[in-house]
Amino acid sequence: MLSYTIKRLIQGLITVWFIATATFLAMHAVPGNPLSGAKAMNVEIRQNLERKYGLNKPVGEQYLIYMGNLARGDLGISFTQKNREVNDIIREHFPVSATLGIMAVVFAALGGALFGALTALNRNKWPDTVIMLAVILGISVPSFVFAAFSQLMVVKINALLGISILPVAGWGTVSHMLLPSLVLGLGTMAYLTRLMRSSMLEIINSDYIRTANAKGLPQTRIFLQHEMRNAILPLVTVLGPSIAGITTGSFVVELVFAIPGLGRYFVQAVQQLDYTVIMGTTVFFGAFLVLMVILVDLLYGLIDPRVRVS
Amino acid sequence: MTAPAPPAKQPPLLTVENLQVEFETYGGTVQAVRGVSFSVEAGKTLAIVGESGCGKSVTVQALMGLVPMPPGRLKSGTAELRGRNILGTSQIDGLDFRGREIGMIFQDPMTSLNPTMTIGRQIAETLEVHLGWSRKKAFARAIELLDMARIPEAAQRAKQYPFEFSGGMLQRAMIAMAIACEPAILIADEPTTALDVTIQAQVLDLLGDLQREHGTAIILITHDLGVVARMADEVAVMYAGQIVERGSVDDIFYRPAHPYTVGLRAAMPSNNPDAEHRLLPIEGSPPDLFSPPAGCAYAARCPHAMRICSTHEPAPFVVGADHYGKCWLHHEKAAGGASMIAAAAAPPEKKS
Ligand SMILES: Nc1ncnc2c1ncn2[C@@H]1O[C@H](COP(=O)(O)OP(=O)(O)O)[C@@H](O)[C@H]1O
Ligand code: SF4
Numbered sequence: 001m002l003s004y005t006i007k008r009l010i011q012g013l014i015t016v017w018f019i020a021t022a023t024f025l026a027m028h029a030v031p032g033n034p035l036s037g038a039k040a041m042n043v044e045i046r047q048n049l050e051r052k053y054g055l056n057k058p059v060g061e062q063y064l065i066y067m068g069n070l071a072r073g074d075l076g077i078s079f080t081q082k083n084r085e086v087n088d089i090i091r092e093h094f095p096v097s098a099t100l101g102i103m104a105v106v107f108a109a110l111g112g113a114l115f116g117a118l119t120a121l122n123r124n125k126w127p128d129t130v131i132m133l134a135v136i137l138g139i140s141v142p143s144f145v146f147a148a149f150s151q152l153m154v155v156k157i158n159a160l161l162g163i164s165i166l167p168v169a170g171w172g173t174v175s176h177m178l179l180p181s182l183v184l185g186l187g188t189m190a191y192l193t194r195l196m197r198s199s200m201l202e203i204i205n206s207d208y209i210r211t212a213n214a215k216g217l218p219q220t221r222i223f224l225q226h227e228m229r230n231a232i233l234p235l236v237t238v239l240g241p242s243i244a245g246i247t248t249g250s251f252v253v254e255l256v257f258a259i260p261g262l263g264r265y266f267v268q269a270v271q272q273l274d275y276t277v278i279m280g281t282t283v284f285f286g287a288f289l290v291l292m293v294i295l296v297d298l299l300y301g302l303i304d305p306r307v308r309v310s
Numbered sequence: 311m312t313a314p315a316p317p318a319k320q321p322p323l324l325t326v327e328n329l330q331v332e333f334e335t336y337g338g339t340v341q342a343v344r345g346v347s348f349s350v351e352a353g354k355t356l357a358i359v360g361e362s363g364c365g366k367s368v369t370v371q372a373l374m375g376l377v378p379m380p381p382g383r384l385k386s387g388t389a390e391l392r393g394r395n396i397l398g399t400s401q402i403d404g405l406d407f408r409g410r411e412i413g414m415i416f417q418d419p420m421t422s423l424n425p426t427m428t429i430g431r432q433i434a435e436t437l438e439v440h441l442g443w444s445r446k447k448a449f450a451r452a453i454e455l456l457d458m459a460r461i462p463e464a465a466q467r468a469k470q471y472p473f474e475f476s477g478g479m480l481q482r483a484m485i486a487m488a489i490a491c492e493p494a495i496l497i498a499d500e501p502t503t504a505l506d507v508t509i510q511a512q513v514l515d516l517l518g519d520l521q522r523e524h525g526t527a528i529i530l531i532t533h534d535l536g537v538v539a540r541m542a543d544e545v546a547v548m549y550a551g552q553i554v555e556r557g558s559v560d561d562i563f564y565r566p567a568h569p570y571t572v573g574l575r576a577a578m579p580s581n582n583p584d585a586e587h588r589l590l591p592i593e594g595s596p597p598d599l600f601s602p603p604a605g606c607a608y609a610a611r612c613p614h615a616m617r618i619c620s621t622h623e624p625a626p627f628v629v630g631a632d633h634y635g636k637c638w639l640h641h642e643k644a645a646g647g648a649s650m651i652a653a654a655a656a657p658p659e660k661k662s
């Protein structure tokens with residue numbers, strides 16, 4: 001297990017290095033000089049920046065400087081905000097995104113497992129039909145539509161009741177977090193529901209569930225200890241990629257709900273061509289996702305004994 | 311020493327009468343089991359033998375409440391364990407009889423155990439559920455049971471998962487699990503079919519030894535007459551959802567009363583290497599169970615088929631004590647019919 005963990009971490013580092021290199025090359029493929037678009041920037045600052053990043057040097061040398069800074073954990077200084085390190089920006093805004101993302105993932109995983117099991121146990125009966133219809137909606141409708149729609153609904157309900165049951169936008173309290181994390185997790189939940197349904201159906205008809213019945217175990221015990229435990233395994237394997245999906249989705253949801261997260265900051269940085277922020281947050285997100293995927297893999301090893309030993 | 315008095319004949323442990331099971335499919339209704347009756351006596355082995363698809367598994371799964379419904383349906387029949395109904399229910403007096411009074415093992419041990427639960431836990435949970443034992447006590451007993459099933463280093467093995475076991479070891483573990491609560495009956499549905507030939511004999515020996523030690527009755531399902539010869543006291547030969555012959559193991563091998571039994575015998579490999587024995591598979595295939603024939607189900611393949619065979623279903627003709635054959639050749643008007651079966655049944659090595 002330990003050597004497996006170390007192996008995965010090394011693989012992860014290589015992946016992050018790859019992401020960093022790709023980001024670097026992509027930024028250099030964009031036409032124009034990083035500093036040419038900057039508005040109120042005097043010659044002194046410009047030269048300082050050029051010196052710091054070696055922007056007047058050949059690309060190869062710039063790459064080495066960039067990787068050197070990265071290795072020391074220095075993501076540089078914002079091009080558009082004075083005296084703001086990219087590290088500070090991440091430290092300030094990432095916790096918001098992480099909270100939103102974690103809530104969305106928990107919501108998606110719990111909902112997916114529960115609804116998926118429900119559809120499988122009621123196969124071809126009305127709960128199955130209704131939920132699977134909702135799943136098709138959840139998968140095909142983009143999250144910004146849900147975001148706008150849910151805001152509209154909450155506004156209507158608030159107006160109807162005369163009191164504010166849920167805030168429509170902003171951040172700060174748990175009630176602020178409910179709606180956006182729900183919206184953010186919805187697509188993933190729909191996908192996980194479908195996966196759980198097929199996984200559960202396979203297990204319900206498996207030989208070992210027949211054995212469990214032949215042993216005379218109570219139905220609740222069979223459901224919890226034999227069916228659920230095995231049925232969630234495929235869900236755990238896709239949890240890593242799901243976290244990536246949810247992170248990407250958060251860019252949009254943070255904008256619509258006016259949440260001060262890193263995603264919204266990233267979109268803003270792209271609009272303002274804030275190169276260091278774009279590169280820094282991209283590499284950071286990349287590293288974060290790689291870490292998540294590794295964690296999920298290790299978690300899978302804990303649940304599935306077949307992975308643990310091999 | 312005086313000879314012990316012959317034991318008074320006890321009522322059978324399990325009695326099954328006229329069991330009929332159907333499956334509703336898109337293609338129509340499959341009549342998988344068409345009026346099966348048999349009984350099982352304490353401590354004895356009843357073998358149910360027949361080609362694949364003849365309804366052996368569905369018969370015993372119906373008794374255990376394991377037939378998926380729908381598409382399955384119990385059309386009629388009764389089944390009583392010590393006089394108490396077990397058909398269409400999983401309970402006697404509010405308690406699940408499965409695992410407690412009737413244990414069951416299956417054909418494929420590799421897929422029949424939960425892959426994410428240790429072997430020991432899977433055995434122990436039966437004891438926890440039926441006997442109310444603590445986790446610890448049940449696990450300790452699970453180790454003893456694995457040891458009884460001749461699994462070496464049982465204490466370590468109990469903590470392992472199914473994928474760490476070989477097929478033969480898994481089937482032993484299944485047996486340990488099925489007999490954990492010392493059931494009166496053990497149903498073994500093709501228990502050795504998925505195993506290597508060398509392992510098959512060991513598993514059968516284990517079943518036989520456990521039976522002698524605990525007095526368990528066994529319903530042994532197989533398509534292999536070799537297994538029947540080795541294990542059975544009583545035999546039921548099944549064809550197309552019916553029992554076509556029923557008798558003692560000697561009846562089946564030396565006095566067969568149905569041409570299908572004879573056909574099965576001819577298709578069985580001989581143990582005698584000197585014998586000039588050619589395997590003669592039965593030609594043709596079993597009838598369509600969507601619309602079973604009006605007469606004898608075996609008529610299309612039977613070398614002795616008569617006109618009446620395709621129009622009228624033969625009754626079970628009694629040909630000896632606890633021995634019957636469902637074949638028109640036993641009718642008084644089919645003069646010499648029974649001897650025709652016997653002639654066909656003569657083992658080839660005796661012909662010279
Ligand atoms: N779930 C099911 N749905 C439809 N038909 C079934 C089902 N299970 C069994 N059958 C049919 O019942 C018949 C008997 O099957 P089975 O008892 O498994 O045969 P075997 O003697 O090989 O154990 C077969 O024709 C099979 O196709
Ligand atoms: S009843 Fe007729 S067809 Fe059927 S087994 Fe007997 S002789 Fe053959």
Ligand SMILES: [Mg+2]
Pocket residue numbers: 366367368499500
């Ligand atoms: Mg079978």
